[in-house]
Amino acid sequence: MSGLLDLAYNLWWSWHPEVRILFKQLNQEAWKASIHNPVRMLRDLPAELLEAAEHNAEYLRRYDIIMNRFRRYLNSRSGWFKEQYPGKEALTIAYFSAEYGLHHSLPFYAGGLGFLAGDHLKECSDMGVPLVAVGFMYSEGYLHQHIQSDGWQTGSKECLDREATPVKRVLNWDGDHLVIRVPYVEPAIYVAVWKVDVGKVPLYLLDTDIPLNDEASRRISSSLYMSDREERLRQEIVLGIGGRMVLRTLGIEYSAVHLNEGHPAFALLERIRERMEHGILFDEAVRQVQGTTVFTTHTPVAAGHDVFSTDLMDKYFGTYYSELGIDRDQFLALGKHPDHPENGFNMTVLALRLSGYHNAVSKKHGEVTRQMWRGLWQDLAEDQVPIDAITNGVHLPTWMNSRIEDLLDSHFYYVAPNWQQEPDDETIWNLVDEVPDKDLWDLHLQLKNKLINRIRERKRVKWIKALDDTTNFVTEGPFLNPSVLTIGFARRFATYKRADLIFHDLDRLKKIISNRWRPVQIIFAGKAHQSDDEGKRILQKIYQIARQPEFEGRIAIVEDYNEQTAQYLVHGVDVWLNNPLPPMEACGTSGMKAGINGVLNLSILDGWWLEGYNGRNGWAFGAAEGEENRDAADADALYDILEREVIPLYYSSSLDAIPHGWVKMMKESIKSIAPRFCARRMVKDYVNNYYPKMVSSADAEREKS
Numbered sequence: 001m002s003g004l005l006d007l008a009y010n011l012w013w014s015w016h017p018e019v020r021i022l023f024k025q026l027n028q029e030a031w032k033a034s035i036h037n038p039v040r041m042l043r044d045l046p047a048e049l050l051e052a053a054e055h056n057a058e059y060l061r062r063y064d065i066i067m068n069r070f071r072r073y074l075n076s077r078s079g080w081f082k083e084q085y086p087g088k089e090a091l092t093i094a095y096f097s098a099e100y101g102l103h104h105s106l107p108f109y110a111g112g113l114g115f116l117a118g119d120h121l122k123e124c125s126d127m128g129v130p131l132v133a134v135g136f137m138y139s140e141g142y143l144h145q146h147i148q149s150d151g152w153q154t155g156s157k158e159c160l161d162r163e164a165t166p167v168k169r170v171l172n173w174d175g176d177h178l179v180i181r182v183p184y185v186e187p188a189i190y191v192a193v194w195k196v197d198v199g200k201v202p203l204y205l206l207d208t209d210i211p212l213n214d215e216a217s218r219r220i221s222s223s224l225y226m227s228d229r230e231e232r233l234r235q236e237i238v239l240g241i242g243g244r245m246v247l248r249t250l251g252i253e254y255s256a257v258h259l260n261e262g263h264p265a266f267a268l269l270e271r272i273r274e275r276m277e278h279g280i281l282f283d284e285a286v287r288q289v290q291g292t293t294v295f296t297t298h299t300p301v302a303a304g305h306d307v308f309s310t311d312l313m314d315k316y317f318g319t320y321y322s323e324l325g326i327d328r329d330q331f332l333a334l335g336k337h338p339d340h341p342e343n344g345f346n347m348t349v350l351a352l353r354l355s356g357y358h359n360a361v362s363k364k365h366g367e368v369t370r371q372m373w374r375g376l377w378q379d380l381a382e383d384q385v386p387i388d389a390i391t392n393g394v395h396l397p398t399w400m401n402s403r404i405e406d407l408l409d410s411h412f413y414y415v416a417p418n419w420q421q422e423p424d425d426e427t428i429w430n431l432v433d434e435v436p437d438k439d440l441w442d443l444h445l446q447l448k449n450k451l452i453n454r455i456r457e458r459k460r461v462k463w464i465k466a467l468d469d470t471t472n473f474v475t476e477g478p479f480l481n482p483s484v485l486t487i488g489f490a491r492r493f494a495t496y497k498r499a500d501l502i503f504h505d506l507d508r509l510k511k512i513i514s515n516r517w518r519p520v521q522i523i524f525a526g527k528a529h530q531s532d533d534e535g536k537r538i539l540q541k542i543y544q545i546a547r548q549p550e551f552e553g554r555i556a557i558v559e560d561y562n563e564q565t566a567q568y569l570v571h572g573v574d575v576w577l578n579n580p581l582p583p584m585e586a587c588g589t590s591g592m593k594a595g596i597n598g599v600l601n602l603s604i605l606d607g608w609w610l611e612g613y614n615g616r617n618g619w620a621f622g623a624a625e626g627e628e629n630r631d632a633a634d635a636d637a638l639y640d641i642l643e644r645e646v647i648p649l650y651y652s653s654s655l656d657a658i659p660h661g662w663v664k665m666m667k668e669s670i671k672s673i674a675p676r677f678c679a680r681r682m683v684k685d686y687v688n689n690y691y692p693k694m695v696s697s698a699d700a701e702r703e704k705s
């Protein structure tokens, strides 16, 4: 059964429940102990257990079937892309991103941007889109969140065990671990290369934590988004310039680039420089690179756009710009913000200037982004600014609970047997109406129980170990009750997301939560960025409120939010609350994950919800634009809608104990959200909008040379 290792080292298992079950069947405790990480599990599994499976006819039968399907998947050259663009596989796209959210065993993400990238890779693999990806191996990517007894967040680092993670060493010709040197940086920085197989898509990871580097350079890839400006710049140099070097060393040809956010934008400088090595002049090289580059910008929050001082740029690019045949001023102008030229070198400006295609991640974010960057196109009217919008989507096989998928399949199958191959076909999803209310409701209650049991079990184990301070006994959800209306709020604790909005009027909230006949409970999860004290204060405030007896133990905070906790939450709560300060939520994807599982969105109209909300698939609330006391007005609107609509609908069960009105909304949520906010629709948009244009640019380039 050597194929088990092949399976374990390809994340294909992460979106195929039958493969996860195959691992689990080897030994359930070992699977749990590995925290659902098959590489770790196989490493730690006693040999007898493997041998036993080898002699188990049922196991072998399943193993053979799954291995055959896995191999067929990897070797298949068919799929949507091949049908749409026959003969075009040669134009491979290189995808650069500072983070990837693929699975909790790979701590290479901070939040939505990373999951968007991870879902993009998985979907490209399923659709046969030719993509190679580059990112970081963050050896201390997991900052485990602990909440002290006073509610203050602290973190403990867990160093990644590279041997127990689905990442493989990339080897050089001599069979040693491939190490490249990042060009044009003194003193030298070296990068070891690893690879994660995401189905058919290879993701190359850069790791500077090797003895060849000095201490400071070893830290470059230790954690996401270093706060120190120089460290951050060095990270981005390694990602862009080092990343480009890795692909070149591996002989990976690609003719187009997709930048996920501005952090990797230095990769474009290298593409220009290489063209100049072949005798092409700077201006022409820039045109060629623009014609084959798409840049996705993700946030209106200022801190999301890196700006480096000219001093730092001089220090690291002092010799580089002469390689580009331009002088210092011309070089610095590439990153100069048209409205704030004094600020320094702006990575988003660089990316916008060097890419021919740009997009924001929702329609509203498109408007906001065009307004933000209109200075770069001074002769155009704002609505003419060439920044499109492609709304994010989520990878359905990753985020739709497999039992929900099975339930739908049992009703879809007879009409649309291969419906999973066409998840963006809206008409198919109308079949959701044929699922009996009772079946969907019972399943939802099972998933809700699973979530609540998990939270309570965790709490119980902690309590047994006496790690617990009794004053905070209630804050982690020991009293959660599966029959109570449950609201979930989980995301990064960035200030603009206003996690504490619902606490604006404590008396009013108290009445809602502690209503004797129709109580409400709320589950929070999320980490504040290490250097974000304001985010930590918000978390602390919630924590301190949660332990007040008046709130009856109905407010729970789940520590250490990650992909696994996200899965439980988006499958198992009743309502998904989102209340960012508009228009700061560029898109938001967790609400999509909830919505496709029939968890109803209760959200401010911002980001994707402006497109997703249809009046029947959840709720929208919030003050009108321009409202002076926005927090108070939004909070009031939230209480109103809870009292008038959400709570009565939830508790309006009929004789058969099923809240039919609620289930109707759940169905509307699934069928309206799944086809329009799935990664299939999103990747089609990217490919159809940009791919043919980039192909003709690349063709024109080839003819010239």
Ligand SMILES: *Cc1c(COP(=O)(O)O)cnc(C)c1O
Pocket (backbone or CB within 6 Å): 110, 111, 112, 113, 115, 491, 492, 561, 562, 563, 566, 587, 588, 589, 590, 591, 593
């Ligand atoms: C989806 C996801 C996010 C992003 O959620 P938003 O609603 O876009 O903020 C963050 N963290 C985890 C673990 C996720 O799964």
